[in-house]
Amino acid sequence: MTSRIIPAMMGDVKKVEVVVAHHDCATVRVGDVFLKIDADQRRTDVEVQAMAMAPIPTPEVLWRKPPVLALAALSGTALGRLGEPSTASPAAWADAGAAARMLHDAPLPPWPGRSPDELESQLDDACGWLVTSGVLPTTEVMRNRRIAEAALRPWTPVFVHGDLQAAHVFLDKDEITGVIDWTEAGRGDALFDLATLTLGHQEHLNDVLTGYGSDIDLDLDVIRAWWSLRSLRAIRWLVEHRFDPAPEVAVLNSQP
Known part of the structure; x- marks a missing residue:
């Protein structure tokens, strides 16, 4: 079946975009x-199941033949990108907040998410590596480690995307056309998704909360803690995979 579908869908294509x-994995268009x-089919299993369960728009699964998953492209453009100013309107950010709320109100997925204890262990490992590698000054690592501690508290689990960065949210005329990259989905803290969505775009937090709803038990210290925790954990992976961690470093430096 796959050998028949690919030519029909791609016969007029003149290039492949990496x-x-x-x-770990690769995505080409x-x-x-x-x-x-993806060499780890467990991540793909999570992605396919999470998209099937999510009450918000997601890419259409065209076919799957391990280790390849084929998804239809979404229309529109990304809400924003870390390290770059977002040109999206406040209404677009509010729509992203409303989509997050719909997801968080949905039934929990059957698989577990990360616990505070697991995250604390990962945070300790990340900070230890950052100090010994010299990627960041020790004082900056420890300062953000203290900020991150506020996130390591019990929470009521909800259905989270797990990597709800602005680059994964697509819109057309301020309306969500879909959310991509669901491999980290599971049970987790609602504030983590909201913090990830606004990472590097802190000026749009109020817009996101407008769409999300005012009845959330919002603690700005926890949002800031997730900004630090996510950035501290991400930098080692980015460096080891030869990506530029400058946007995450900028987030850490900007923390009060």
């Missing part, structure tokens, strides 16, 4: 089709 590629190649 979207991202590293040791061929026309209006994204091909995700």
Whole structure:
């Protein structure tokens, strides 16, 4: 079946675009089709199941033949990108907040998410590596480590995307057309998704909360803690996979 579908969908395509590629997985775009190649099929299992369960728009699964998952491209443009100013309107950010709320109100997925104890262990490992590697000054690492501690508290689990960065949210005329990259989905803290969405775009937090709803038990210290925790954990992975961690470093430096 796959050998018949690919030519029909890609016969007029003149180039292949490498979207991202590293040791774990790669994504390439061929026309209006994204091909995700992942050596760990557990991540793909989570992605496919999470998209099927999510009450918000997601890419259409065209076919799957391990290790490849074929997804239809979404219309529109990304809400924003870390390290770059967002040109999206306040209404677009509010719509992203409303989509997050719909997801968080949905039934929990059957698989577990990370616990505070697990995250604390990962945070300790990340900070230890940052200090010994010299990527960041020790004082900056420890300062953000203290900020991050506020996130390591019990929470009521909800259905989280797990990597709800602005680059994964697509809109057309301020309306959500879909959310991509669900491999980290599971049970987690609602504030983590909101913090991830506004990472590097702190000026849009109020817009997101307008769409999300005012009845959330919001603690700005926890939002800031997730900004620090996510950035501290991400930098080692980015460096080891030869990506530029400058946007995450900027987030850490900007923390009060």
